[in-house]
Amino acid sequence: MAADSRTPRSGATDVALGERIRRRRRELGLSQSALGGKLGITFQQVQKYENGANRVSASMLVKLSDALALPVMQLLHDIDPAAPPADPESDAARLLAAFGKIRSPEMRAALLTLVQGLVSR
Template identity: 90%
Template sequence: MAAESRTPRSGATDVALGERIRQRRRELGLSQSTLGGKLGITFQQVQKYENGANRVSASMLVKLSDALAMPVMQLLHDIDPAAPPDDPESETAHLMAAFSKIRSPEIRAAILTLIAGLVSH
């Protein structure tokens, strides 16, 4: 049987989910090894998930959700990483992850001032 006619181990959804996992892992500043440690798997397995080479089981999806601080539905919903999140909790998680990467105390203070000004209107 030719390789082209075999059923692929993964498909477009697996690849898109892998991209979402990679994006979130990077947002949180985690290495593949660190994420693998949280999940009890090797960095190679994380790499296979991220590349869409291996499918993510339901139980692993739950573990990933916890390790990445992102609800399962957000990992699966609208897998396009450029799409804005629908879940306010996920938006908060994204904001917190991004804010925590800002090194300058002055910029952090300015952002907090801006947000305070926005919520008072």
Template identity: 50%
Template sequence: MAIGGSGERAEKEHRPSPIDVHVGSRIRLRRTLLGMSQERLGEALGLTFQQIQKYERGVNRVGASRLFDLSRVLDVPISFFFDDMPGTVGGSQGFARRVAGFAEAQDGFQDDTLQRRETLELVRAYYRISDPAVRKRVFDLIKAMTPPE
């Protein structure tokens, strides 16, 4: 067994890639917005809920065919999993320029609003309102109750 360097390499291999973490967080976001459990998503894909957990944490990398299956089950385009990715994560200058506005808005500011359970439950409840007129009135009410920006 060789000593020196191999331990560092093994440790680095087990550290999730920022891209895998981002894709996993988008899987979790969409699953939660749909009110779907990890178990139910796993069943739809022929996986265990533990495998779904690993995808959502970015521990396991999502392959192309699995990403395709996830997009079908979660009813989103494949690009959804890469939306809102900070430019520093992708590494591509062209990609970084396309998301520069997002990256600048996030610079030095950690806003976890979209990751909060309360936000996800509120959005889910809002979209369960079947009458568009009622939904618009609820939206207008919430806007009226918030302080101006």
């Protein structure tokens, strides 16, 4: 069988999901090895997912969601325009929890000013 007649193992959706996984992993400050450890896979497999070389199974998507502390729908939302938007109540709860951890009153005030400025746009 000629190489060009084979069905590709991955496509644009796989690449987009991989980019989302990489972006979230980096946001959390995790190495590929650390994420792989949480998932029970090698860093090479994480690398293949991130590059879109291998497709992410449904069960692995659930594991990734847990490991990356991001709902499955939010992982998929960036790559699937038909996916429902992230839950605003969940986002608000996460934002409030993070805001409560900011110790500096000046930083809290600056963040509040920023958010209020964004709302007025």
